[in-house]
Amino acid sequence: MEFAMRLPALAAGAALLLAVAGDGAGPAPKAPPAPAIEAGASRCGTGRVPLRPGPQVLPLRNDGGTSTNVTLIDPRTGAIYAELEGMGPGTVRSLRVTLGPGSYAFRCAQDGPGDPVTGPVTRITGTGGGGTPGIVPVSENDLYASARAYQTYVSTGLGRLVARTDALRSAVDDGDLGAARAAWTPAHLAYERLGAAYGTFGDFDGRIDGRPAGLPGGVHDAGFTGFHRVEYGLWHGESASSLAGATDRLARDVRALRSAWPDERVEPADLPLRAHEILENTLQFQLTGEADQGSGTTLRTAAANLEGTRELVDLLRPLLRPRYAGLAGVDASMDRMAALLKGRSSVGALSRADRERLNGAAGELLERLAPIATICAPRRRPQGAE
Amino acid sequence: MTPSDRRSFLRGALAAGVAGAVTGPSAARAAGAVTGSPADRATVRSFHGPHQAGILEPPRRRTAVVAFDVIATGRGELTELFRTLTDRARALTAGGAPVEAGISAPPADSGVLGPDLPGGGLMMTVGVGASLFDDRYGLASRKPPGLTPMRTFPNDALDPAWCHGDLSVQLSADEEDTVVHALRDVARHTRGALQVRWKINGFAGPPRPSGTPRNLMGFKDGIANPDAADAREMSRLVWAAPGTTGHGRDAPEPAWTAGGSYAVIRLIRMLVEFWDRVGLTEQEQMFGRARDTGAPLDGNHELDEPRYAEDPIGKVIPLTSHIRLANPRTPQAADSRILRRSFNYDRGVDAVGNLDMGLIFTCYQQDVARQFEAVQTRLSDEPLTDYIRPFGGGYFFALPGVRDAADFYARALLS
Numbered sequence: 001m002e003f004a005m006r007l008p009a010l011a012a013g014a015a016l017l018l019a020v021a022g023d024g025a026g027p028a029p030k031a032p033p034a035p036a037i038e039a040g041a042s043r044c045g046t047g048r049v050p051l052r053p054g055p056q057v058l059p060l061r062n063d064g065g066t067s068t069n070v071t072l073i074d075p076r077t078g079a080i081y082a083e084l085e086g087m088g089p090g091t092v093r094s095l096r097v098t099l100g101p102g103s104y105a106f107r108c109a110q111d112g113p114g115d116p117v118t119g120p121v122t123r124i125t126g127t128g129g130g131g132t133p134g135i136v137p138v139s140e141n142d143l144y145a146s147a148r149a150y151q152t153y154v155s156t157g158l159g160r161l162v163a164r165t166d167a168l169r170s171a172v173d174d175g176d177l178g179a180a181r182a183a184w185t186p187a188h189l190a191y192e193r194l195g196a197a198y199g200t201f202g203d204f205d206g207r208i209d210g211r212p213a214g215l216p217g218g219v220h221d222a223g224f225t226g227f228h229r230v231e232y233g234l235w236h237g238e239s240a241s242s243l244a245g246a247t248d249r250l251a252r253d254v255r256a257l258r259s260a261w262p263d264e265r266v267e268p269a270d271l272p273l274r275a276h277e278i279l280e281n282t283l284q285f286q287l288t289g290e291a292d293q294g295s296g297t298t299l300r301t302a303a304a305n306l307e308g309t310r311e312l313v314d315l316l317r318p319l320l321r322p323r324y325a326g327l328a329g330v331d332a333s334m335d336r337m338a339a340l341l342k343g344r345s346s347v348g349a350l351s352r353a354d355r356e357r358l359n360g361a362a363g364e365l366l367e368r369l370a371p372i373a374t375i376c377a378p379r380r381r382p383q384g385a386e
Numbered sequence: 387m388t389p390s391d392r393r394s395f396l397r398g399a400l401a402a403g404v405a406g407a408v409t410g411p412s413a414a415r416a417a418g419a420v421t422g423s424p425a426d427r428a429t430v431r432s433f434h435g436p437h438q439a440g441i442l443e444p445p446r447r448r449t450a451v452v453a454f455d456v457i458a459t460g461r462g463e464l465t466e467l468f469r470t471l472t473d474r475a476r477a478l479t480a481g482g483a484p485v486e487a488g489i490s491a492p493p494a495d496s497g498v499l500g501p502d503l504p505g506g507g508l509m510m511t512v513g514v515g516a517s518l519f520d521d522r523y524g525l526a527s528r529k530p531p532g533l534t535p536m537r538t539f540p541n542d543a544l545d546p547a548w549c550h551g552d553l554s555v556q557l558s559a560d561e562e563d564t565v566v567h568a569l570r571d572v573a574r575h576t577r578g579a580l581q582v583r584w585k586i587n588g589f590a591g592p593p594r595p596s597g598t599p600r601n602l603m604g605f606k607d608g609i610a611n612p613d614a615a616d617a618r619e620m621s622r623l624v625w626a627a628p629g630t631t632g633h634g635r636d637a638p639e640p641a642w643t644a645g646g647s648y649a650v651i652r653l654i655r656m657l658v659e660f661w662d663r664v665g666l667t668e669q670e671q672m673f674g675r676a677r678d679t680g681a682p683l684d685g686n687h688e689l690d691e692p693r694y695a696e697d698p699i700g701k702v703i704p705l706t707s708h709i710r711l712a713n714p715r716t717p718q719a720a721d722s723r724i725l726r727r728s729f730n731y732d733r734g735v736d737a738v739g740n741l742d743m744g745l746i747f748t749c750y751q752q753d754v755a756r757q758f759e760a761v762q763t764r765l766s767d768e769p770l771t772d773y774i775r776p777f778g779g780g781y782f783f784a785l786p787g788v789r790d791a792a793d794f795y796a797r798a799l800l801s
Contacts, residue, residue, distance in 0.1 A: 055483040132488040356581040364578030371491040
């Protein structure tokens, strides 16, 4: 069955290659195609391009009739050294790797029902190190437990958020703006601790935590809603009666999010991305002070975002421990940033030296978090790899 | 955080084995990756040597001058910072293929210069400011005695945001993308240890039509430089002289400074709209040179020596002209000469709609007090001061060169 499926695909690929070769051929004999490693499943990893120690550019050609994912793996462990995803049929692409001592084989996963195929094994011997590191891939299955735990973390946090937003609404409804200002920050931090970034909460995030950027009317735009809208009013002399509508809407949006959340599916693939994306936003909007609408609390927001990041890293930790040598550095950087944020609230109150230290700590932490996204991106785990 | 944690980031960088180019210039050549005109290649020098690149070499077409504040904690992290800077400078100037990260990390290189770094086109010059020798790193006793914070001169309008810094890094190349690529690389590898304090981009024009390039006042700038190819002159005027005392001080230069040089960087806005409304004769008398040829007003060619002795009251070259005050060509003034390495800058518009452009004045010398400050003091209140506003810069000590693969910037200072 499988064999039969592959035959027409092969034939189609051959026809395509022939068509390309015939296209524009002049009177001079056409030079043979440059040597390349086959990336289609039928002849995976074969070709007249030897692997050698050190940096190299490997040409790969998909001779199959459908797109293919190619990885260079250690066949003993299944660790991936390099990958090319979604190579179209008939295309040639290059794969850049630096090879240290080890065992290498190509693995070709042709789109379609067939199993991935592992090509011939090349052993590189020697004492030199410093090659592209091999990482045992993380599967979507591996991430499910983390995704479920994150779902629970958010559910718990949403309960707290609803209670605190209700308290904020009550204070405004009572006309007590002092109490409302005191209630705003804890409610907002309850949201910021959830680790919302880049669509985790879909449209809810814009409604609950949107900034005036991108709204033609700025802070006076009817589309400016949520925590920052309420913040603007509370710290710019707006009356309680004028603010009541915005506060009520915030409380309702927060409740709507809590109701919707149990039906939301946390994409396992998103978790590793959030590890650095939450703090990318923090650097962009909180450490710059841009998000501030008068409360002067962007550094408390940053601390809450860091808590959310720490939760994510902890959830991914079992997957990271055997795969990421820099994990201790991540922890050290998170501690360092947390210490610099402790007791801080407004960016404007920082000395130049303190601000530089904080910016540097955040930048360093981001560099260390970024590899988590590439290491833990869900990949198909090779079958039959021991 | 422990030093070893930091080390894993700064040296192991971003992920295991992503420390950068390892293949060196020969691999880059083999891959046909070395680019640039034959003239460029003629000036390419090895990264290793007793002096840093960017001092004796003629200025490239593009530069970025960046002052950093060091936020590393303690002497160990500071040492790691200098090792990282050295690794990056070595890799960036040698060129080659960066180590591929595979799926272990995002790409190690920004890709701005293509998959293989061309190398050969970049010069990186690293200096340390007086503030690095405060109580943070235990270096107070090792401070070169002539290294002070930049003085405020009478005609200055200094903006603190554009002054001083713990560290200076100048990146020069003939192409802007080479400079930008290098700066991104250096910043990425040092985020937890350095923060940019101020940064300015500059350019050097080609000869117009010949000889020394012009500044944005239209005059040739840097004609009377000492000869950088004359090693004896350089050891008298440019390189630090360990064991000797300097101008107006008793403390001798420490041994670690051998091969280094004092750098003075002055960011000087030129009021170009005002300047363009000044008659040519007045412009030329302010400089003491003809605008079209660069010749002194008593000569025919830019390299002609002005004959001040024959013009004692300044009938031809006014006594207050820039070139006459800066270098009176007397035996007494001979040891105050400086090696100028300036660039033009162009960075936007001011509040009244005037263009903000001018000069990144940079000079190297053996002794700032004896040389730059003496020259600057002679220039105080020269007529040209009405047309310029020095707004920033700093004094730095350009570190000794990195001698070999085991050496690193500031090794002699730190050990």
